[in-house]
Amino acid sequence: MNQASMMRLEYTFIHEQLCEFTVSEAGRKLAEQHLPSVHLRQIETWQLETAEADALLRAGSSVPLSSMEGIGAFLALLGKGRIYDERELGALSAWLAAIGQMKRYMAAKRESAPLLAGYAASMRDCPELKEEIDRCIRGGWLLDNASAELSRIRRSAQVAEDRVRRKLDAALVKYRSSLQESIVSRRGERYVIPVRRDQRKLVPGTVWDESSSGQTLFIEPADVADLQAELSMWKQEEERERTRILSVLSALAEEHGAQLAVNLEAMALFDFILARGKLARSYDGIRPKLIADPLIALRGGRHPQLGAKAVPIHAELGAAWDQLYITGPNTGGKTLALKTLGLFALMTQAGLFLPAEEGTVFGMFEDVLADVGDGQSIQQSLSTFSSHLTILKEVLASANRRTLVLLDELAAGTDPGEGIALSIAVLEELGARGAKLAVTTHFNEIKAYASRTPRCMNARMAFDAETLQPLYRLEPGEAGDSYALSIAKRYGLPESVLRRAAELKGLSPNTIPINMALKPRQDSGEALGTGGTDGQGAGRPALIDEHSSTLPDRTANSKANQPKKQQSGGAAKFAVGDCVWIHPLKRTGIVYREADSRGEVIVQVKKEKKAFNRKRLSLYISRDSLYPGEDYDMDIVFESKQDRKARHLMSRKHVEGLAIQKPGEDGGAERS
Numbered sequence: 001m002n003q004a005s006m007m008r009l010e011y012t013f014i015h016e017q018l019c020e021f022t023v024s025e026a027g028r029k030l031a032e033q034h035l036p037s038v039h040l041r042q043i044e045t046w047q048l049e050t051a052e053a054d055a056l057l058r059a060g061s062s063v064p065l066s067s068m069e070g071i072g073a074f075l076a077l078l079g080k081g082r083i084y085d086e087r088e089l090g091a092l093s094a095w096l097a098a099i100g101q102m103k104r105y106m107a108a109k110r111e112s113a114p115l116l117a118g119y120a121a122s123m124r125d126c127p128e129l130k131e132e133i134d135r136c137i138r139g140g141w142l143l144d145n146a147s148a149e150l151s152r153i154r155r156s157a158q159v160a161e162d163r164v165r166r167k168l169d170a171a172l173v174k175y176r177s178s179l180q181e182s183i184v185s186r187r188g189e190r191y192v193i194p195v196r197r198d199q200r201k202l203v204p205g206t207v208w209d210e211s212s213s214g215q216t217l218f219i220e221p222a223d224v225a226d227l228q229a230e231l232s233m234w235k236q237e238e239e240r241e242r243t244r245i246l247s248v249l250s251a252l253a254e255e256h257g258a259q260l261a262v263n264l265e266a267m268a269l270f271d272f273i274l275a276r277g278k279l280a281r282s283y284d285g286i287r288p289k290l291i292a293d294p295l296i297a298l299r300g301g302r303h304p305q306l307g308a309k310a311v312p313i314h315a316e317l318g319a320a321w322d323q324l325y326i327t328g329p330n331t332g333g334k335t336l337a338l339k340t341l342g343l344f345a346l347m348t349q350a351g352l353f354l355p356a357e358e359g360t361v362f363g364m365f366e367d368v369l370a371d372v373g374d375g376q377s378i379q380q381s382l383s384t385f386s387s388h389l390t391i392l393k394e395v396l397a398s399a400n401r402r403t404l405v406l407l408d409e410l411a412a413g414t415d416p417g418e419g420i421a422l423s424i425a426v427l428e429e430l431g432a433r434g435a436k437l438a439v440t441t442h443f444n445e446i447k448a449y450a451s452r453t454p455r456c457m458n459a460r461m462a463f464d465a466e467t468l469q470p471l472y473r474l475e476p477g478e479a480g481d482s483y484a485l486s487i488a489k490r491y492g493l494p495e496s497v498l499r500r501a502a503e504l505k506g507l508s509p510n511t512i513p514i515n516m517a518l519k520p521r522q523d524s525g526e527a528l529g530t531g532g533t534d535g536q537g538a539g540r541p542a543l544i545d546e547h548s549s550t551l552p553d554r555t556a557n558s559k560a561n562q563p564k565k566q567q568s569g570g571a572a573k574f575a576v577g578d579c580v581w582i583h584p585l586k587r588t589g590i591v592y593r594e595a596d597s598r599g600e601v602i603v604q605v606k607k608e609k610k611a612f613n614r615k616r617l618s619l620y621i622s623r624d625s626l627y628p629g630e631d632y633d634m635d636i637v638f639e640s641k642q643d644r645k646a647r648h649l650m651s652r653k654h655v656e657g658l659a660i661q662k663p664g665e666d667g668g669a670e671r672s
Helices: 003-008 011-020 025-033 040-058 071-076 086-108 114-121 127-136 148-174 197-202 222-255 257-282 334-349 384-398 416-433 444-452 484-490 495-506 641-652
Strands: 185-187 190-196 205-210 216-221 296-301 313-317 323-327 367-371 403-407 436-440 456-464 469-476 579-582 587-593 600-605 608-613 617-621
Touching: 003 011, 003 367, 011 025, 011 257, 011 334, 025 071, 025 257, 040 114, 040 257, 040 334, 071 086, 071 257, 086 114, 086 127, 086 222, 086 257, 114 257, 127 222, 148 190, 148 216, 148 222, 190 197, 190 205, 190 222, 197 216, 205 222, 216 222, 222 257, 296 334, 313 323, 313 334, 313 436, 313 469, 323 334, 323 416, 323 444, 334 367, 334 403, 334 436, 367 384, 384 403, 384 416, 416 436, 416 444, 444 456, 484 495, 579 600
Parallel strands: 323 436, 323 456, 367 403, 403 436
Antiparallel strands: 185 190, 190 216, 205 216, 296 313, 456 469, 579 587, 579 617, 587 600, 600 608
16 A cells, blocks of 8 residues: 555554554554555455454453563563573463463353454463462562472571571670660671771671761671671572572473464454454444445445544445545535545555444455645645646556545646646546546536546535535535635625625626736637536636636537537527526526527526526537437426416316416516
8 A cells, every 4th residue: 555645644543543552562563563455355354353352342341461561572582591580480470371361261252253262272371381480489589499409598598597697686785885876787798787986996897888977887797707608608509599490490481482472473463453443442433344346335434533523424436436526615524525535445454443334335445545635845845736746646657447546626736727637637547547536626627527427426515505614414416616705705805805706706708807818728619708617517607718618528428418519609509408507506407498689598497487698508418318309299398287287278168367378478487
């Protein structure tokens, strides 16, 4: 998987959370090294492991994981002649106890977690090693019964120490008048008494230390020296026997080195798998259905960074369409939708559960390539546009039908005309390769490209136009508006600026101020002033510049969806029964009456007849594709139920005052 794209999609956030749920150093190391796979069987195994871990945790039982503190370093020194001390060997015994406990626990969970139970079966609790350590060591102390020789030496040392203490007690009485105080202390391995400096000659013996003021000397009395030499000899004997016993135990641990290494790997794996289960529970994740084909069917996906406050989104890619064009206002959640799709694909292929609803399906992608964010870099001298180009070069170098491509704000950062043309060329190339693509855009030309291209689907982020609040729902089937002026009003831009912007937006090409008119492109066969169309044909007023001309349709999916050719210098002509897109209403209607001398066309919209100037209409589907034959009775389409009843009644007899009035007669059509 592309590491840079994983960072752009913030996979590191979920990866760091996974690492935090581990309890051992070895388990954390496995989590840190874990990356999404491209092999279906490996991913299926990971997902099954996570499912079993999730089931164990949901059952409420406490899994006996071991933190394995110090065990990794212990095993790393095996075979190097190291003699371990009592603390290290005691920790090994405690870890072997945890191994045995885990084996028994998993054996009891064989029915609910058969895969994990199989992993536990490979562990060895090494009972003979543990029993020998426990016989010799307890609480970090080497026991007397570790060997008969050690027991004998310690008894003898105890007798010698008692004799030394009795002799010192007698010395305290004997030299009482010369002492600073009547106490016995130690300097190293020697027992001493505190003697005033001016009384030094009255207490024969060896000076081992003095106080910071120099007024007190710590002297080992001469009549205790021989006894203390004997005690030191026994202490040395004890240390030699201790070393011998620890070396035997260390050698025994080395004999079990292979089994201990397997135990370490298995316990670290359990720690890592259970961390995935804990992560799934932290956001109430579900196990996605896996398939081999590169496909996404997301149901109720919630970005894990937003938690419970996230609005669930539904999205599909790779089944009915290969390219999804996400449109809508700024702050509406378009980029978040892109990141959710990419992050969920990575999480699925890393064996992680998804914060989504049951029925979510993810297929296998060989790579996930994302261009999210502006990518500007002062150090690398990258502008927004050059950053996009750098990423697009990487995308085009490797994208295929098993690649998920996520592109945020196509054509951003450069001249819109050239940017749109370049973007559509890239989209065509990716479409030809069959890559699975999700893209966000504000440009109507790109929305129009999606509406007329096979295997492409427009979708919008829902927006409440009354409250000017984004709803964060992804709604496929129709392109969305940017609501730039409405949002600008919400953020408090001056009313005069907003009114002027609204005027400019609604101006026709012939009334645009001179300082706003740019030289139109001469290579377009379309009439100037029609502007681009949105994802379902919705247009935006053109400002006669080089990037508002309609791009040529090279991949229209049907003859019916192709624009009707215009006469030289004139607007499109519409026949009765044509389905047209009404730009002011942003919806379709059926032509009821062709254009009159003023260019006004009567269109039926929701059973109402309305008049529009033909410049405000675009052909959506021709009559030939909608109705069978030229002699089809269009009254079935246009007449209301009441009119049909009236016509039937009038055909039978004369009814006083009964008449059928058609739009256009006495101003019957509403004008827009």
